[in-house]
Amino acid sequence: MVVLREINLGVIGLGYQGKIHLRNCLCIKDAKILGAADISEKALKYAKKIGVKNVYKNYEDLLK
Numbered sequence: 001m002v003v004l005r006e007i008n009l010g011v012i013g014l015g016y017q018g019k020i021h022l023r024n025c026l027c028i029k030d031a032k033i034l035g036a037a038d039i040s041e042k043a044l045k046y047a048k049k050i051g052v053k054n055v056y057k058n059y060e061d062l063l064k
Helices: 016-026 041-049 059-063
Strands: 007-012 031-037
Touching: 007 016, 007 059, 016 031, 016 041, 031 059
Parallel strands: 007 031
Antiparallel strands: none
């Protein structure tokens, strides 16, 4: 039997493919999205709109 624990994730880059990854991660029951990083304000607004609480313009801040 496999026991799954919650996994913490962060997404760096919210271009076309990054947005797909972000939406898929939000659908994973045992995944917790800690934040997303992108230099685009528009992309960060999108992430907040779909439920990401912490957004960063600098990926290094996300990694901290």
